[in-house]
Amino acid sequence: MPSRSFKTLAAALLSSSVIYPVVAQLATQCNPLNTTCPPDPALSTSHTFYFNATPPAGTFNTTAGTVDYSFDKGAAFTIDKKGVSPTLISNFYFFFGRTEVHLKAAPGTGVISSIVWSSDVLDEVDWEFKGGNTTHTFTNYFGKGEPDFRNAGDHAVNGGVQADYHNYTSTWTKEKLEWYLDGELIRTLLPQDANNTHFYPQTPMKLSLGIWAGGDPDMPKGTIEWAGGQTDYAEPYTMYVKSAAVEDYSTGTEYSYSDHSGSWESIKIATGGNSTAFQNINKEPEKSLSQKWAELPSSTKSGVYAGAGGVGAILFAALAWYYMRQRRSGQREAAALAARQEQERMEMEGFKRAGGDPDALRFDGTEYKGGSAGAYAGGYGGAERGDSPPGSSMGAQPEKGWDPTGSGNQGPGASMPLLRDDPNTSAMSGARR
Template structure:
């Protein structure tokens, strides 16, 4: 289990350091043996109108108020996001939100695995009538032809709930319980169907920043004028359900297939039948043209470099390694998405480590600053 980065993330949040967000993986199980992924193994529902929760690590500077959590883009380099400390192995995410307006501004909700499997929802600030749906397998972008623009009217001014429901057989995207797209595993390109444990990440960024590649700026709708900002994505609440059970997910080999994933102290698909399944009330109209240029992976027009640093979802700072967070030993998740000490376990060591690291980090920060 990854435990060290939890302390680092807490320290980063305490010092309010702003870093550029990115979709990345620090260890790719396709090429090497990696630490196990912390499993959610249950369902949680988080109400951000009540403030932050420690089961998500912040990058950048999300803010909280009575509407929930806001991801504001005000200047070059702003890319606030929240990243789950846990993974799901098949499951469902729901996000109730308002997309950010503004030319070149992109609001994103992404499921991504350590092998760079990916399932996306993205909203362009120049279009408050559609949402982009997308998927990738193992970081392979192909011809950038898997994206669709699907109906999502008034997505900036009104609250809507967006859902990704993911099984080994198909992915369903919904808006307010209306199905807007279904992708089956059988109809996906060979070895390109997402099927490994996923983290949940969401936030906003400027695809139209003048420093980005021309293809990215064109896809995002044009060059961002920061003087007209700030531009904010707002999230009222989320719900996450893991269709599998257990404490951790382990890759038994380098194949990247779902059959190769082991649920430690649990079962793959062990929650199926124990949770409420999605309710589809209608099907939306057919998708519009996938756009020009072809929709890139996660909003970035080019994915290059080493597999463990391939950028597929957020503005990428080459060589950067942000903290991803994890659930420390002796702590458990509540249904409200909060990490709390397990009364039956030893909780003092994580607290001591956390407080000590915070103090040491603060002293180091002050020394370097002054």
């Protein structure tokens, strides 16, 4: 007789629009029960994926979020907002086999950490962890997508599921399906106990590792109750997976369905050559430049050295030519500047020898604007009051004419050349300003 709590859970699941929450996660692009589908790529080997780094290209797809990888903790699957449920799904299938996953479950009410096998006909094998339950893990299975809440089992975990990593292993043959917790057998399913083999998982499986919010407010009421309550997205929740060992008991390159029965007898195994997954796993990693250089033969290295030396010589010659050219150009400019300065110096010395006073050529007052030479009335040379030449008062007529050359030309009508350079003025001969 089922317990009262078990009856309550069953009623809640049956009353929801989705009978079992894990079924709602899974889908198939082509169901061989209904139509002819493309073959499934086989693993055809055994391999341990260590998630301290991104798995080999072509082996897993990431969906519904981002998976981060670290050396100490492995793969981190984090729910940090509504709608995020990061999951790794294998690109390969195994047909009867074994998986061993080292996992630390995520906390958080309604948050579900999971290890799931699933096939194209929706056969399924599960490990599940409820964030609100720190002490137990839950096992389950489905055949051909048929929901049956009686398939679930719960198992106490020594030390709890969230405090540390534990080993969750499943082995699967056509004779039996077994679940192991930290190396200890905790459950066995025989085909005859699964609706007389009809619901026994028996078709090629792919592996999924992921986290999702069964307690999301948009989930059906029964799913939220099964998950343990409504999820609060105020803080992030993370599941960690250090490694996943996968073994395919078959050795073909791909698996296909010969009919629509969904039985293991209908599976055809293609042989010959290595599977795509095998090739991806064993693909030689991209080599660094130093590794590629070390592998080159000595003759090739000598050629590279010689070529590099030739290129270096050409570059050096080009730089030297450019340097000399710039140096000559600078020397020419410096010589031209020195010649101009020497010419100006000689002109100034000649001017001084002729009795000229260089200081008398500077205006110490306001700039002279060059008005009419005889217009003193109202200002000097028609200038405004602020434009009076040196030696005059603002707006007042100067006492005598301004003679910057000291030639004695005075008076309002006197002309005022600053410098003269004509045959009649021998004292200024040869001088230039």
